Amino acid sequence: MAVPVQHINLEKTMSMIKGFHHLTAGVRHAQEDVDFYVKLLGQSLVKKTVLLDGEDPIYHLYYGNANGDPGTLVTSFPFRQRGVVARPGSGQVRVINYSVPNGSLEFWRARFDAMNIRYDADIVARFGERRQRFYHPCGIEFDLVESDLDQRPPCVENNVPEAYAVRGVHSITLSLREVEESVRFMSEAIGFRLVGDEGPYHRFETHTGGPGMVVEFFHEPDRLQGSSVYGEGTIHHVAFAVDTIEQQMTLKDKFMGLGYIDTSESVNRNYFRSMYFKMPGGVIFEAATTDIGFAIDEDPGHFGEEFQLPPWLVDRKDELLSRLEPISV
Ligand SMILES: [Fe+2]
DSSP states (O other): OOOOGGGOOHHHHHTTOOSEEEEEEEESOHHHHHIIIIIITOOEEEEEEEOSSSSSOOEEEEEESTTOOTTSEEEEEEGGGTTOBOOOOBSEEEEEEEEEOTTOHHHHHHHHHHTTOOBOSSOEEETTEEEEEEEOTTSOEEEEEEOSOOOSOOBOGGGOOGGGOBOEEEEEEEEESOOHHHHHHHHHTTOOEEEEEETTEEEEEOTTOSTTSEEEEEEOTTSOBOOOSSOBTEEEEEEEEESOHHHHHHHHHHHHHHTOOOBOOOEEOSSSEEEEEEOTTSOEEEEEESSSOGGGTSOTTOTTSSBOOOTTTGGGHHHHHHTSOOOOO
């Protein structure tokens, strides 16, 4: 499977990453999380399953558009049950930015008021886009970013009007104490282009660019390092989309050849395969494959309706469910 480093075609690795696959965060309670993504933000619950690492059952909840398209997905582990609180800091994804059409922010501010969601007083602009900061009940930061370039289908659960609806993940904002080596990593290792600097922010794009393919660095030299542990209150990692395990292995060999040996094997996540790696600034990145998908256990149109388990856990379904708090969507 592994491709020798000397045979890697540089141009080929550059085009492998097509944008985001998913983001994964540790949150508090499952029901509170469902209410945030589905009732407030109009996301669909795409899959209701469990965390596949460790012994205690913890939900793994996937949210995104109704198709479960890569690049719209944000997933949650509600960790209150385990009682581990993670420490926000540098070396993490700090902000998840969702894209909404131009002129939407006032609608969302009114909705935040109505649903008792904390948000910042001022609408700000960066790289020519208006944006509104708001907060998950567990404290994780989100921005809504206005862009008319995002042609993905709207997320309209719970009566969110199409004209204002979230289209998917626009970008992520990484908090980094030092940026120099990470800037190099973005281009040399994973094929992103540096497209702009604005104060402490650096903006990168991959593939065709635009919403869904944008990474920002936020240079915060005095911010203490955050934790990597699974726990509530932080975004644990970001996954970028690749086609296949072969592409994952090509990337892995490339990272190893550059000295970034902190990479995982290809791990079976049932709906995709994951290869994890740490970028120089300490943020956990993942390359997730798009060759499997959510239709392996539920038909399109019925995603997220039933509790699902991978084949190797199916015979423990009743036991696992009995140890999880019931949630309603
Ligand atoms: Fe992941």
